[in-house]
Amino acid sequence: SDMDNTDKVVGLIEECRQLGLDVLPPDVNVSEYAFGVDGEHRIVYGLGAIKGVGEAAVEAILAERRTGGPFPDLLDLCRRIDLRRANRRVLEALIRAGALDGLGRHRAALMARLTAALRSAEQHTRDHAAGQDDLFGGPIAGHGVPEAPEPPEWEDGERLTGEKETLGLYLTGHPITRYEKELTDIVTARIGELAADADGNGTGAARMPPREDRPAVIAGLVVALRVTQTQRGARIAFLTLDDRSGRLEIAVFSEAFQRYRPLLAKDRLLVVKGSLSADEYTGGYRMSADCIWDIEQARAAFARRLEVEIDSEQAANGFVSSLARILTPFRVERGAQNGAGGCPVWVEYRRPDARAHVALGAGWHVRPTDELLQRLEELAGRERVRFVYRARDGAAGRGFGAGADPV
Structure with missing residues (x-):
């Protein structure tokens, strides 16, 4: 199904963003198995699209939520769901995807408390099976999660890496954000500014006549990479950089490809110096790379x-x-x-x-x-x-x- 096809899901989400539609992170108290739309016409991420969770685990969570209502905290979630279907691995994936952000603690704290919450939930299940309930039929109290010092929140990089691994994309931020201040003094302009300045696209003061090349330095995250071979057998690459403001395709011809091949990989932040020229087909720009650096080299x-x-x-x-x-x-x-x-x-x-x-x-x-x-x-x-x-x-x-x- 499409829910299992991460590349297709990512493509559909990118289309939603380009159309100006908000995409909300998954939420164990709001999301269904599939994607949906809330009352404010925002896209709600489906739990079934989270890698490492699976349909059986999602159905177990949704069934308990429909019966017992929303989950107020991590311990309540662990106690109420069937841990044979939604085990530790599933819960870790939910945390890294941001699906448990609404349970009152940040992701690092949820991950730190998970072991104790699972242990308490398992003891709760054993007590209930043994008939150790109080006079009103409820479980005996005393198996909570001990309070411990709150760990620091994950840095943006760790948070975004977790999202990429479980969702297939960066949903709550962009890896370039932490570098934006210093990149100002390296790049010629943001990619979105190039689009606004392109010939035939608005009235940007820096519009360039068609076919006129000019040097530029651009930075962005590699979101697409295609390597091909010319008729003469030389290998070249086409990569797409994303800097949050827009995207630009860059051609890396054979000489540059051989020199910078180790740097060419998806999800890598690169700084590229090359020649910009007008793309008559799109009305924007295209670029050919002369030099490529990672952030340390830049x-x-x-x-x-x-x-x-x-x-x-x-x-x-x-x-x-x-x-x-x-x-x-x-x-x-x-x-x-x-x-x-x-x-x-x-x-x-x-x-x-x-x-x-x-x-x-x-x-x-x-x-x-x-x-x-x-x-x-x-x-x-x-x-x-x-x-x-x-x-x-x-x-x-x-x-x-x-x-x-x-x-």
Whole structure:
């Protein structure tokens, strides 16, 4: 059936979005097996389209919901449903898909409490089977879930990965969102702006005459990838980038394909430099790739430096040694091959009456990975760590929002 065909489901959801229809995440207290429409004409995700759940498990959940009403929390859900049909694996998939978000806790907390909830539900079932009910026929209390410290919410990346694995798409966000601020100083424009500026499409000031090529840098998530072979036997690829504002197909011809083949994969965030030309068929643009980077390589290629801001109080509390300890595993030698020469690190020292920049030596160039960024943000604070990008021809800064702080 179509419910089992994830690619078809994803395609239909994309069509709904393009038509301006809202698609709500699955909800164990609202969704049916198949997709539906609520009273506000919004599409409600069907539980049957969640990978790893299955029809028998969904029917068990829906039957109990129709009989006993909505599930107020995770423990109530585990106690009331048939755990032989909706087991731990099913419940984990429901959590990762967001189908239990309405049960009062975030996904990380639900996952952390699942084992205790299942244990309590199993004991509840044994007590009921043994006739250990109270005077009014109900189960004896005392098998709740012990309170424990609430774990932190999942980062956006983990949340979206869970959705991708269980739903086949990113439903509540986009992986590019966390990078939008810094991408402003790399890209020429957002893809949606290119569409608005295209010849024959509105009155955009940057409209380009047909057949005139121009250089551009574009970033986005690879949502489609097709590899083919020319009549001469050369392999080429066509990939579609999505940056939340629009989509653009990019041709990767044989020379670029051989050079950047390891980077070409679906669900990968890429930065592409190439030539834009008008597409007379669609009225928009098409692009051929000259250079391709992942986000780490793009930072190394375009960033002037990685800046960490500290104040006098932090400096007096062992900040420098902590900074060195964090940077050490990410240090690289200058002149490394494949664009991995690293990024310089500067420390911006602030006092109430002055500020100064201190550039660390060449031996402290680092690989600008997401992991390094996260560790530095934990040390100094999210707003005190940033990449500062060089001004570039073609990087118009119109793209994703506020750019890096001025130098």
